[in-house]
Amino acid sequence: TSFVLRLLLASSHQARVFSDSFLFPTTKLFIDGKFVESKSSEWLDIHNPATNEVIGRVPKATQEEMLAAVDSCSRAYHAWSDTSILTRQQVFLRYQQLIKDNIKELAKEITREQGKTLADAEGDVFRGLQVVEHTCSITSLMLGETLPSITKDMDTYTYRLPIGVCAGITPFNFPAMIPLWMFPMGMVCGNTYLLKPSERVPSCAMMLAKLLQDAGAPDGTLNIIHGQHDAVNFICDHPAIKAISFVGSNQAGEYIYERGSKNGKRVQSNMGAKNHGVVMPDANKENTLNQLVGAAFGAAGQRCMALSTAILVGDARGWLPDLVERTKKLRVNAGDQPGADLGPLISPQAKGRVHQLIQSGVDEGATLLLDGRNVKVKGYENGNFVGPTIISNVTSEMKCYKEEIFGPVLVVLEADDLDEAIKIINKNPYGNGTAIFTTNGAVARKYTNEVDVGQIGVNVPIPVPLPMFSFTGSRASFRGDTNFYGKQGIQFYTQIKTVTSQWKAEDATLKSPAVTMPT
Numbered sequence: 348t349s350f351v352l353r354l355l356l357a358s359s360h361q362a363r364v365f366s367d368s369f370l371f372p373t374t375k376l377f378i379d380g381k382f383v384e385s386k387s388s389e390w391l392d393i394h395n396p397a398t399n400e401v402i403g404r405v406p407k408a409t410q411e412e413m414l415a416a417v418d419s420c421s422r423a424y425h426a427w428s429d430t431s432i433l434t435r436q437q438v439f440l441r442y443q444q445l446i447k448d449n450i451k452e453l454a455k456e457i458t459r460e461q462g463k464t465l466a467d468a469e470g471d472v473f474r475g476l477q478v479v480e481h482t483c484s485i486t487s488l489m490l491g492e493t494l495p496s497i498t499k500d501m502d503t504y505t506y507r508l509p510i511g512v513c514a515g516i517t518p519f520n521f522p523a524m525i526p527l528w529m530f531p532m533g534m535v536c537g538n539t540y541l542l543k544p545s546e547r548v549p550s551c552a553m554m555l556a557k558l559l560q561d562a563g564a565p566d567g568t569l570n571i572i573h574g575q576h577d578a579v580n581f582i583c584d585h586p587a588i589k590a591i592s593f594v595g596s597n598q599a600g601e602y603i604y605e606r607g608s609k610n611g612k613r614v615q616s617n618m619g620a621k622n623h624g625v626v627m628p629d630a631n632k633e634n635t636l637n638q639l640v641g642a643a644f645g646a647a648g649q650r651c652m653a654l655s656t657a658i659l660v661g662d663a664r665g666w667l668p669d670l671v672e673r674t675k676k677l678r679v680n681a682g683d684q685p686g687a688d689l690g691p692l693i694s695p696q697a698k699g700r701v702h703q704l705i706q707s708g709v710d711e712g713a714t715l716l717l718d719g720r721n722v723k724v725k726g727y728e729n730g731n732f733v734g735p736t737i738i739s740n741v742t743s744e745m746k747c748y749k750e751e752i753f754g755p756v757l758v759v760l761e762a763d764d765l766d767e768a769i770k771i772i773n774k775n776p777y778g779n780g781t782a783i784f785t786t787n788g789a790v791a792r793k794y795t796n797e798v799d800v801g802q803i804g805v806n807v808p809i810p811v812p813l814p815m816f817s818f819t820g821s822r823a824s825f826r827g828d829t830n831f832y833g834k835q836g837i838q839f840y841t842q843i844k845t846v847t848s849q850w851k852a853e854d855a856t857l858k859s860p861a862v863t864m865p866t
């Protein structure tokens with residue numbers, strides 16, 4: 348708290364004297380261990396999505412500032428990569444404690460800028476914190492391999508080593524969790540890190556940077572720049588940056604993957620989704636409907652793992668009225684209001700887009716069972732609220748099925764049997780997540796074997812793997828070959844050096860040059 352407060356007070360004080368921006372606190376850059384005011388002439392407003400009031404401003408960092416940030420990463424790299432692994436581990440052991448101590452403050456800031464409910468914002472921090480906790484096992488995770496006696500007197504062993512300066516570009520929907528998927532993993536391996544948070548929700552990343560500094564991360568090991576396309580292009584092009592982690596939309600992710608790869612960088616790109624929940628008629632009805640409603644409408648559907656499409660199989664088609672009744676009970680309110688189940692969408696544009704996609708379903712002949720477009724939230728009339736919406740009789744040709752809606756809208760398809768459901772899902776280009784609800788083990792097994800999706804839940808609606816595993820979205824939801832966090836995360840942020848050594852006894856000295864390939 349005191350940090351944000353100090354930051355806000357300092358900036359508004361400074362602003363009154365030095366700039367026109369005195370009305371609003373300004374987001375700082377974090378360069379070489381200092382929180383500095385940008386000299387940029389281009390700034391973006393930050394809004395509270397529940398009111399649309401401007402609550403802050405974020406700069407588009409200048410080229411000089413971005414160069415200063417990456418140079419700071421480069422300068423810090425030598426010493427940090429050479430710092431003992433136990434010392435790096437200690438930084439992250441302290442860091443995880445500091446995040447725990449400040450979880451409520453971090454959550455409050457997330458709700459203010461992103462809109463999600465406070466309880467869900469705490470979950471956002473918590474799921475990132477788990478990744479930080481996992482980084483504390485780095486002494487096991489970074490072990491190399493050895494194979495003695497490859498041939499006489501010869502051994503081979505590998506070191507897992509950092510790769511240099513790494514960069515992360517993050518989306519608006521998880522202001523804590525997704526940055527925490529990135530820089531802690533990268534840094535604990537010995538890399539230094541340049542982060543560009545979402546320009547719509549930058550404050551949480553700044554708080555996380557301050558806590559990391561307090562945990563003992565040396566100056567320059569993490570730098571933060573702000574901005575949009577220019578900052579992204581800078582990251583894709585700068586030769587000192589060796590790897591890029593991206594999470595966000597397909598439009599940005601495919602572009603970054605291509606531009607970064609062309610410049611010889613490693614890129615991992617987690618992108619959009621359309622996640623299907625298959626409801627079998629033998630499922631536990633009460634449990635399934637509650638899981639489905641929670642996973643479709645939680646966080647107002649602004650989760651890449653939101654279960655935004657239901658496929659009701661066989662007699663489960665008759666569960667629709669119950670699904671609607673349960674959904675009607677959800678309370679829409681500002682995220683900081685007691686009892687809120689879902690908050691607003693991130694922007695008026697996002698709200699407009701969701702309205703249009705709902706209307707497209709109606710126009711294409713689907714049935715609007717529950718329409719959240721006219722929801723009114725008392726005291727927050729200007730917020731970007733959309734109430735829970737259910738569209739049934741949807742087919743896989745409709746726009747509302749094909750596009751990621753990223754709002755509180757559940758589209759419902761029907762299938763005669765499991766094979767038909769699997770066919771629908773495998774035809775959809777996205778492969779982020781899916782869930783099946785059933786009490787039949789053989790059905791679940793068939794489903795997990797045949798469905799071409801990277802993350803599958805069996806009676807688990809949002810199967811985001813814990814950090815000892817990796818986040819394994821597939822097909823159009825992912826580009827790259829090494830996923831986020833877990834073993835694959837360590838792989839992404841390290842390179843392998845393989846040493847083959849021979850220590851011969853003196854009497855085994857070669858007597859003539861060995862000119863043929865050793866066999």
Ligand code: NAD
Pocket residue numbers: 516517518519520521543544545546574575576579594595596597598599600602617618619620650651751753779818820824
């Ligand atoms: P976004 O792509 O608009 O923004 C993500 C980042 O990319 C931001 O930092 C932004 O500044 C930058 N950016 C935006 N447009 C760009 C462009 N045209 N060129 C270059 N950079 C650009 O995404 P968002 O709206 O912040 O996030 C929502 C999206 O993220 C959804 O599609 C969601 O499914 C996806 N997402 C995926 C995962 C996952 O793990 N698969 C997790 C969270 C969110």
